[in-house]
Amino acid sequence: xxxxxxxxxxxxxxxxxxxxxxxxxxxxxxxxxxxxxxxxxxxxxxxxxxxxxxxxxxxxxxxxxxxxxxxxxxxxxxxxxxxxxxxxxxxxxxxxxxxxxxxxxxxxxxxxxxxxxxxxxxxxxxxxxxxxxxxxxxxxxxxxxxxxxxxxxxxxxxxxxxxxxxxxxxxxxxxxxxxxxxxxxxxxxxxxxxxxxxxxxxxxxxxxxxxxxxxxxxxxxxxxxxxxxxxxxxxxxxxxxxxxxxxxxxxxxxxxxxxxxxxxxxxxxxxxxxxxxxxxxxxxxxxxxxxxxxxxxxxxxxxxxxxxxxxxxxxxxxxxxxxxxxxxxxxxxxxxxxxxxxxxxxx
Amino acid sequence: xxxxxxxxxxxxxxxxxxxxxxxxxxxxxxxxxxxxxxxxxxxxxxxxxxxxxxxxxxxxxxxxxxxxxxxxxxxxxxxxxxxxxxxxxxxxxxxxxxxxxxxxxxxxxxxxxxxxxxxxxxxxxxxxxxxxxxxxxxxxxxxxxxxxxxxxxxxxxxxxxxxxxxxxxxxxxxxxxxxxxxxxxxxxxxxxxxxxxxxxxxxxxxxxxxxxxxxxxxxxxxxxxxxxxxxxxxxxxxxxxxxxxxxxxxxxxxxxxxxxxxxxxxxxxxxxxxxxxxxxxxxxxxxxxxxxxxxxxxxxxxxxxxxxxxxxxxxxxxxxxxxxxxxxxxxxxxxx
Numbered sequence: 001x002x003x004x005x006x007x008x009x010x011x012x013x014x015x016x017x018x019x020x021x022x023x024x025x026x027x028x029x030x031x032x033x034x035x036x037x038x039x040x041x042x043x044x045x046x047x048x049x050x051x052x053x054x055x056x057x058x059x060x061x062x063x064x065x066x067x068x069x070x071x072x073x074x075x076x077x078x079x080x081x082x083x084x085x086x087x088x089x090x091x092x093x094x095x096x097x098x099x100x101x102x103x104x105x106x107x108x109x110x111x112x113x114x115x116x117x118x119x120x121x122x123x124x125x126x127x128x129x130x131x132x133x134x135x136x137x138x139x140x141x142x143x144x145x146x147x148x149x150x151x152x153x154x155x156x157x158x159x160x161x162x163x164x165x166x167x168x169x170x171x172x173x174x175x176x177x178x179x180x181x182x183x184x185x186x187x188x189x190x191x192x193x194x195x196x197x198x199x200x201x202x203x204x205x206x207x208x209x210x211x212x213x214x215x216x217x218x219x220x221x222x223x224x225x226x227x228x229x230x231x232x233x234x235x236x237x238x239x240x241x242x243x244x245x246x247x248x249x250x251x252x253x254x255x256x257x258x259x260x261x262x263x264x265x266x267x268x269x270x271x272x273x274x275x276x277x278x279x280x281x282x283x284x285x286x287x288x289x290x291x292x293x294x295x296x297x298x299x300x301x302x303x304x305x306x307x308x309x310x311x312x313x314x315x316x317x318x319x320x321x322x323x324x325x326x327x328x329x330x331x332x333x334x335x336x337x338x339x340x341x342x343x344x345x346x347x
Numbered sequence: 348x349x350x351x352x353x354x355x356x357x358x359x360x361x362x363x364x365x366x367x368x369x370x371x372x373x374x375x376x377x378x379x380x381x382x383x384x385x386x387x388x389x390x391x392x393x394x395x396x397x398x399x400x401x402x403x404x405x406x407x408x409x410x411x412x413x414x415x416x417x418x419x420x421x422x423x424x425x426x427x428x429x430x431x432x433x434x435x436x437x438x439x440x441x442x443x444x445x446x447x448x449x450x451x452x453x454x455x456x457x458x459x460x461x462x463x464x465x466x467x468x469x470x471x472x473x474x475x476x477x478x479x480x481x482x483x484x485x486x487x488x489x490x491x492x493x494x495x496x497x498x499x500x501x502x503x504x505x506x507x508x509x510x511x512x513x514x515x516x517x518x519x520x521x522x523x524x525x526x527x528x529x530x531x532x533x534x535x536x537x538x539x540x541x542x543x544x545x546x547x548x549x550x551x552x553x554x555x556x557x558x559x560x561x562x563x564x565x566x567x568x569x570x571x572x573x574x575x576x577x578x579x580x581x582x583x584x585x586x587x588x589x590x591x592x593x594x595x596x597x598x599x600x601x602x603x604x605x606x607x608x609x610x611x612x613x614x615x616x617x618x619x620x621x622x623x624x625x626x627x628x629x630x631x632x633x634x635x636x637x638x639x640x641x642x643x644x645x646x647x648x649x650x651x652x653x654x655x656x657x658x659x660x661x662x663x664x665x666x667x668x669x670x671x672x673x674x675x676x677x678x679x680x681x682x683x
Contacts (some may be wrong), residue, residue, distance in 0.1 A: 054538035055509075161627050191393040191628070192565060196609040196621040203620070218538065225611035225621065248613065262543040263613050264568030268591045270614070277547055278540045281508045 007081075008042035009212050010066070010180060015039045015075035015085075017058070017065045021286060033286045035061040037236035039075075040312065045179070048206065048213040050227030050244070052220055052259070056282055058236040059216050060104075063182040066214065067099055068092060079180060097127050097176035104185035106165030110157040116143075116168055117153040123175040142171040145208075146201060163194035170201065174209070182214045187222065199226055220263050224248050232256045235293040236285055238312055241320040252321045254300045292324065300325060354381035355526050355559050356405075361419035363397075363404045366412055373631045374400045376583045378419075379658075379667060382527060387553065387560040389574030389591065391567060391606075395628050397583035398563050402529050406444055407436050423527075442472040445520030445558075449532035451512035455504040461515050462500030468522045487518040492548060510541035514548070524556065531563045546573055567610060571595060579603050582629045582639025585658060589670030599661055599672040601644045638675070646676040 016039075018032035036058040043049045053059045065072045068084050077084040079099060087095060103109035110119055120142055121135045130138065140150050146167040157165055166186060173181055183202065187195040199222060205211060217223050223230055224244060231241040232253065240253035251257040261276040278297045283289055289296050295305040304324050315326040363375035375397045382388050392398040403409045404416050405428060421428040423443060428436060440446070448454040456464060465487055466480040475483065481500070488496035491514040504512055513533060520528055530549070534542040550573060553560060562573055570577055570591065577594045579587040579602065587600040598604045608622040626643040638644070641651040658673045660666050 054540060163627070192567075193393060193606060193609055193624040193628075196623040197625075200621055200623060220539070221611045221613040224613060224617065245617075258540060260613065262539040264542075264546075264566065264572045265613055266567035266571050266595065266607060266610055268571045268595050270571075275543060277543050279544075281510060281541070282538075 007045075009045040009047075009080060010043040010214070011076075011078040012042065012062075012066065013040050013076040013078070015062065015065060015077060016073040017061050017070055018073040031286055033284075034236050034288060035285055036065060036072075037285075037288075039233075039236075039238055041231055041238065041241055043180075043212055043214060045212055046206070046210050047229065048215050048227045050223035050230040051214060051216045051233060052218060052223050052230060053233035054218065054259075054282060056235075056285065057233040058285070059233050060184050062233070063101070063184045063214060063216050067101055067182055069101070097123070098178050099180045099182070100173035100176070100178040101182045101184060102166070102169050102173050102186045104188055106162060106169050106189065107157070109169055110165060112157055115154050115156055116148070116160075119157070119168060120171050120175055123172060127176055138175065139171075142174055145174065145205065146171045161194075162190050163197055166190060166198050167201065170198075170205070174205065177209075178211070180212045180214075182216070184216045185218070186215075187219070188217070195222065202226065220260060232259065235282060235288055237293060237322060238320070239294065239322055241312065243318055246316075246319055252315065252319060252326065253323050254298050254325070255294050258299070292322075354383050355423070356382040357420075357422040358401075358405065359420045359422075361401060361404060361421065362417040363400055363409070364415050364417050366415065370632050373634055374414075374583050375404060376631075376635055378580075378583075378585055380578055380585070380588065381667060382559045382561060384526070384559055385553065385557045386575045387562055387573055389570035389577045390561060390563045390580060391565060391570055391577060392580035393565060393628055395631075396580040397631075398580045399531055400583075401580070402531060402561060402563060406440050406446070406529070407433070408440075408446075438472065441468045441525075442523045443526050445523070445525035445528045447513070447516050447520045447528065447530040447533045450536050451509060451516050452504065454516060455512060457504055460501050460503055461507070465500070465515070465519050465522060468519065472523045483522070484518075487522060488515070490521070490552070491515070491518045492544075493518075509537055510544060513537060513541075513545055517545075517548070517552075521552065521556070521558075525558060527559050527561065529561045529563070532565070533562075534569060535564065535566070542569070549573065567595075567607065579606075582635070583631050584635070584639060584655075585673060586640065587670075587672045587674075588658070588667070589662075593662070593670050597670075599670070599678065600640075600674050601646050601676065602640050605645075638673075644676075648675070650675045 015036055017036035018034050020029050021031045021033060022028065023030045039062055041049065051059045051062060064070050066077055072085045075085060082095065117139050120139045124130050124135045124138060139153060143150055143153065148164065148167050187198050190198060203226065206213065215223065215226055227244050229243050230247050232239045232255065234255050240251065240256045247256065251260050258276040258278050276299060280297050283296055291307050292305040292310055295301050298305065302324060310322045310324050310327060312320050312322040315321045359379045361375055361378045365372040365374055378401050390398045405421050416429060419429065423439065428439060462484055465484040469475045469480040469483055484500055485496045488499060493499055493511060493514055507515060534545050537545065564570060574591045577589060577591050578585055579600065581602050587594065587603045598607055605622065605624045609624060611618060611621060624643050629639045635655045638651040638656050641647040656673045656675045658666060658671045660669060660671045662670045
């Protein structure tokens with residue numbers, strides 16, 4: 001299936017984002033927090049890639065580095081044929097309209113002193129030559145699209161509820177007709193009954209405008225609903241990248257398996273099934289374990305896992321896993337499922 | 348598990364009002380429930396539904412003013428907690444009723460060691476000396492699964508991870524063997540794998556210690572996993588209440604029914620489109636004279652605007668003992 005589709009819209013190759021640690025009196029560079037440590041994936045036009053993982057796994061950092069809100073340490077981020085990671089400031093600015101972001105906290109990401117109309121039209125002031133009237137018309141159009149009443153155009157963010165504020169954030173992201181939107185936990189701060197409203201809105205807009213999403217979330221059931229393919233991150237690396245149905249039916253990486261098993265289902269009969277309970281906590285990304293980063297908590301850990309770091313490899317058609325259970329070097333354990341990879345890396 | 352024994356906690360007709368400059372906010376309206384020894388009561392609702400305020404009212408943790416508990420009784424054994432003196436109430440908190448809050452970082456004091464914070468209630472309520480308290484504190488940390496407990500007594504809260512901090516909070520709440528543990532969104536700030544650890548821990552502790560638990564959350568998945576009975580709150584009132592299996596299998600309130608449908612499933616058939624509950628939760632600025640859910644309800648009719656529905660039993664049991672719902676509509680009437 002992957003062969004049939006055209007050029008990916010977004011292609012990330014070996015993205016690294018390290019934050020330096022300075023310590024001591026002289027503030028010497030003593031180490032790095034390896035928030036993202038070698039992540040590769042691609043997103044097809046019109047596709048939604050879900051990015052899941054626990055807090056601190058680097059999923060938000062990936063989203064931000066992708067739009068170069070951070071300066072990536074290494075790696076390439078190719079969006080529509082241009083490498084975002086190395087563009088100079090002016091070219092990058094010209095590129096900004098095509099890639100936008102919806103932030104997690106709708107309270108913190110809206111300027112409390114600007115009216116709704118000013119917030120939504122600001123990107124147009126920056127990036128277009130539209131007249132004030134044209135901008136106002138566009139603001140109304142966007143407000144209709146995200147389901148905000150036009151009468152609210154001159155109100156301030158504090159007058160809106162959380163769900164409405166998130167709609168404002170979405171309207172602002174849409175103002176310049178972007179192709180690619182990074183949604184960083186867009187529903188995490190909302191009540192359950194409001195989450196569905198926002199997710200449906202995102203889906204409608206995708207259908208209508210042909211948008212491509214990177215949907216970052218820790219809510220595995222919502223990601224199952226919205227994403228076409230899902231990448232599971234652990235400690236700065238992708239553990240598994242699979243098509244949605246395949247992943248949820250049978251996760252291959254032991255971490256993906258444990259993560260899915262930890263989800264509480266709203267059904268008393270199913271929620272009390274046997275679950276995989278991981279022991280311990282996520283190690284510090286400043287000092288990740290040698291070998292596989294998951295080896296300290298993995299229920300299927302082998303000797304090799306503490307020595308060699310497994311690379312992300314295609315183990316079944318379209319399914320990429322970074323785990324020694326599926327590499328030939330490890331031998332017997334997962335051997336029956338080993339699939340001959342046609343190429344390395346998730347392209 | 349729960350038998351016919353007398354409830355350890357019995358709350359009737361609780362009303363809490365906040366006085367603000369913009370007028371009164373009726374946060375809790377005639378909430379009644381009881382809790383038996385050894386059972387877990389799950390309380391679900393959206394933010395602003397009154398679930399936390401209800402529990403804070405019980406044990407006098409709301410700042411007064413602006414809050415005012417206007418009516419109701421809260422019987423713990425033979426005593427009404429709303430009538431006893433602040434000093435007596437202080438004895439009840441910590442000793443008889445333990446509390447675990449949502450955010451373990453802000454509810455632990457950052458300048459005291461974890462050991463001191465666990466020993467404080469032991470010395471305060473149980474009259475232990477320093478040595479006894481320390482021994483008990485080590486026991487408690489081991490009970491909640493913190494390795495190397497004796498050494499960790501000297502650590503400060505920032506040296507623990509989120510999940511570990513929540514374990515410390517649970518240890519403090521359990522310090523004096525309370526009869527009732529009130530847990531207010533204890534796992535909401537935690538990651539799913541850590542949340543699973545804490546849920547297993549609480550289930551195990553309940554089996555071991557036999558305390559009753561009130562578990563407040565907005566997550567129906569957590570409720571399905573841990574609760575024996577469920578109370579669904581909306582707009583400061585109890586919308587529906589019942590045994591967990593019945594409530595999930597046969598929800599009677601339109602709000603509960605809609606809420607269950609808005610959550611995407613992790614297994615089985617994947618829904619093409621999510622069901623939504625249109626509109627916003629109500630602003631509770633007046634004493635309710637109508638059903639608080641009527642503006643968002645797909646089954647609302649004239650009566651819903653004229654009369655706030657009372658809770659009524661739907662399975663033939665006495666009100667509050669089995670499955671009950673506060674709604675004028677019933678699924679049967681719709682089918683007929």
